[in-house]
Amino acid sequence: MARTKRVDGFRAPKPTIVDVARHAGVSAATVSYVLNGRFSQVSEKTIDKVRLAVADLGYVKNLTASALSGRRSNLIGVLLPDVLGADSRNEQAELNPFYGEFIFLLEAEARARGYALCLYAGRQKDAVEFLLQRHLEAAALIGFCPPDLQMLLDRKGMTLVVYDSFRAHEGVRFVRTDEERGGALAAEHLLSRGRRKPLFLGGYMAEFPDHPPAYRFRGARKVFEQAGLSMEVLEGPTSYSAGFEAAETAVQLGIDCVVAAADIIAAGLMEGLRQKGRRVPDDVAVTGYDNIPISRHIRPQLTTVDQRLPEKAAALMASIEEEDAGELVVLEPRLVVRQSS
Amino acid sequence: MARTKRVDGFRAPKPTIVDVARHAGVSAATVSYVLNGRFSQVSEKTIDKVRLAVADLGYVKNLTASALSGRRSNLIGVLLPDVLGADSRNEQAELNPFYGEFIFLLEAEARARGYALCLYAGRQKDAVEFLLQRHLEAAALIGFCPPDLQMLLDRKGMTLVVYDSFRAHEGVRFVRTDEERGGALAAEHLLSRGRRKPLFLGGYMAEFPDHPPAYRFRGARKVFEQAGLSMEVLEGPTSYSAGFEAAETAVQLGIDCVVAAADIIAAGLMEGLRQKGRRVPDDVAVTGYDNIPISRHIRPQLTTVDQRLPEKAAALMASIEEEDAGELVVLEPRLVVRQSS
DNA sequence: CTGAAAGCGCTTACAG
DNA sequence: CTGAAAGCGCTTACAG
Structure with missing residues (x-):
């Protein structure tokens, strides 16, 4: 205009x-x-x-006028991590394919309910301004860990739904998968395949005990402990190269199975193992996490834990829209057994 | 609210x-x-x-009030293909990872210029309503081939930039890569490696002569023809499984190199070839197109043509913002040589 | 069942 | 340099 x-x-x-x-x-x-x-x-x-x-x-x-005159804007803010910017911990600046898929799912859910999505992937400190400026009805926080954002917005009366986070705040809604259960699922599966020397690969459990990888780790560890086994740990970023480089340590540790914190890590690990002459799953069984498309494409195809993205997208939108939605929606993850284990 | x-x-x-x-x-x-x-x-x-x-x-x-009172809304509509819906030709409903990456790039460019992105990925026939309702300043069409959308919006005075399309309309701006050159780049490379029996894989050249794959095809064919060689063609969707299944035909045809219309096709093809005991690149050299992350992750790593996504995202936003932006921005693609060729 | 009027929060000529 | 006023396009009590 x-x-x-x-x-x-x-x-x-x-x-x-x-x-x-x-x-x-x-x-x-x-x-x-x-x-x-x-x-x-x-x-x-x-x-x-x-x-x-x-x-x-x-x-x-004209929805702008409609919004101004007191009615709803039908706009939902989506706060994404600043993967391209300096905030990111991902040195490769490589995007987790998960985000693209999730955005499409969310958009479809939103559209079906008459909303449109408005994106923000900038610095967290500027996020509040973004949300307040645009007359958004609600905000979905994806991979965002704002220290006081939630309270700030709550005071303004804006509905917030936090995705895949564990931080508990008053009056904020959560949608996530039972990550601990997911880790347990992977561990139980590997146990059932007769594996006895597990390694957990990826994530920063000490630094971010609140992030999904830490929950997956604890879920897996508990299962192995109950079987009288202890699990090795190798922390690291969520990237292909991190997995690739971990192959050496994995071999040195003499483990016979790996619970990777993400598919992309598992994919790198498997290639690293292959180059070191180790066979998957014969020498080392591997499970990933997320069930991203690449997990079907690599060979051997990756056994993984499905995040149930479509259901989570739907739950997120429902949580935004429904007045009496619960404070917390937890979905059960699902094990997808393929060739790598 | x-x-x-x-x-x-x-x-x-x-x-x-x-x-x-x-x-x-x-x-x-x-x-x-x-x-x-x-x-x-x-x-x-x-x-x-x-x-x-x-x-x-x-x-x-309050930007809503600001927009209503005659000023700019600072909102840009992004029209995405309905990958999840019935419009899609992709039977796997599998998302091209390209989109997620591009959305992030576009968002960063938009934000740097003071805009926010508003997404739409629904049916094409409802797209006009979406754009008109929201007081958007401009629209970016990604993978959208609207028959008369462009003229409709032009009449409403909305700036349109069409991404990766070749349809010429009055007063519409385009940003794309020189796809023909990209196809030529791949072909020249394969020629220089001594390959003489090429196959072009993917796309629907007859049905959609206006789409990128058709341009890539023509670019590659021209190069081979000038070398006195003819190129086989195998049309198909842009998916991993299509590539995988094409391996059989490729073997039967006795070709020694493949120009794939997309990385994801090439990835499937290489796995198919591997399962048939053919070696890449020794028996068959393969090039992809797009340079998506997976192309670095599979082994052998895929030689491909880089789309120059970041530059295209920047050009798209510049084209939206600048009054005197040209009607057409064409970026040169770039060959990325890896192991598959 | 229908309409006149005020108001949402901003911007912009227009006076002064 | 500053302010009163009208207007952007809609919605919503409030009368009738």
């Missing part, structure tokens, strides 16, 4: 509600009622007149 | 420009001038007073 453009034909000015009202021979208020489905207040005949006028004029409601 | 929530403390009402004005002892108009950097119209002393009041009150401008 900012820029005027040379137009060969005539520029159709966007009709407003007043134009529709005039065209239909009614008041703007009446048009508004029809538009918003307040049919109890309008006669059938009037409804038809308005609808005809809307069609005739090609009227499209 | 839609929902009222129980708040333990008091709910801080968002201060408005009037509150700031009152606090600073000036008029709302003056506050607006300061907020918008119209400093020539305000004395230094007043500017300070206003700024102080803004800080005191924690004022954040």
Whole structure:
């Protein structure tokens, strides 16, 4: 709208509600009622007149005005981690494929409910301003760990749903998978395959005991401990190269199975093991986590724990929309057995 | 904003420009001038007073109101293909990792210029309504081939930038890579490696002569023809499984190199070839297209053509923002030689 | 069932 | 340099 453009034909000015009202021979208020489905207040005949006028004029409601006049904006803010920026811990600046997939899932859920998504992936300190400025109805925090963002927004009355986080705050909603159960699932599976010398690979358990990898780790450890076994640990970032480089240590440790904190790590590890002449799963059984597409593509195909992304996207939107949604939705992860174990 | 929530403390009402004005002892108009950097119209002393009041009150401008009152919305619509929906031709419903990466790049570019992104990935027929409703300043079309969308929006005065498309429309801007050159790059490389029996794999050249794969195909064919060689063709969707299944035909054809229309196809092909006992690159040299992360991860690492995504994201935003941006920005692709060739 | 009017929070000519 | 006023396009009590 900012820029005027040379137009060969005539520029159709966007009709407003007043134009529709005039065209239909009614008041703007009446048009508004029809538009918003307040049919109890309008006669059938009037409804038809308005609808005809809307069609005739090609009227499209201006949601900006609608939002300003006190109604809902139908916009949901999605706060994403600053993967491209300096905040990121990922030295490769390589994107977890998970995000793209999740954004599409979320968008579809939002659209089905009449919302649109507004993205923000900048620095956390500027996130509040973003959310407050845009008249957003709610915010979904993905991979975001804002220290006081949640309280700040709560004071402004904005609904917040935090995805895949464990930090508990008053009045904030959570959607996540039972990560500990996921780790346990992987461990139980490896045990059932007769593995006895496990290694957990990836994540920063000491530094971020609140992040998913730490939960996966604890879930796996508990299972092995109950079987009288202890699990080695190798911390590291969530990247292919981290997994690749870990192959050497894995070999030195003489382990016979690996619970990787993410598929991408497992993929790197398997290639590293292959180059060292170790066979998967014969010498080392490997499980990943996330069930990203790559896990089906590499050979051997990766056994992994499915995050249930579609269900989580749906739960997230439901949690945003429903007044009485619970404070916490926890979905059960699912083991996907393939060739690597 | 839609929902009222129980708040333990008091709910801080968002201060408005009037509150700031009152606090600073000036008029709302003056506050607006300061907020918008119209400093020539305000004395230094007043500017300070206003700024102080803004800080005191924690004022954040309501961009919805700002947009409505005739100014820019600072919102850009991003139209994505309906990969999850019925429109999609991708039977696996598997997301091209390209999109996630591109969205992040675009968001960063947009943010740096003061815009936010608003996503839409629904049916094409509803896209116009989406764009018109939200008071968007411009739209970026990614993988979208709207028949008359462009003209429709042009009549409404909305800036459009079409990404990776070749359809020429009056007054629409394009950003893309020189796909024909990319195909040529791959072919020249394979020729220089002594390959003489090429196959082009993927895309629907007859059905969609306007889509990138068709251009890549023609670029590659031209190079081989000039060397006196003819190129086999195998059309198909852009998916791992399509590549995997093509391995059989590739072997039957007795070709010694493959120009794949996408990395994901090449990845599937290489695994298929491996299972048939063919070695890459010894028996068959393979090139992909896109340079997605997976191309570095599979073994042998895939030789591919880089799309120059970051540059394209920047060019797209520049094209949206700059009044006098050209109608067409074409970036040169780049060959990335790895192990598969 | 329908409409006149005020208001959402900002911006922008227009006066002064 | 500063402010009063109208307006952006919609919604919502409030009358009738």
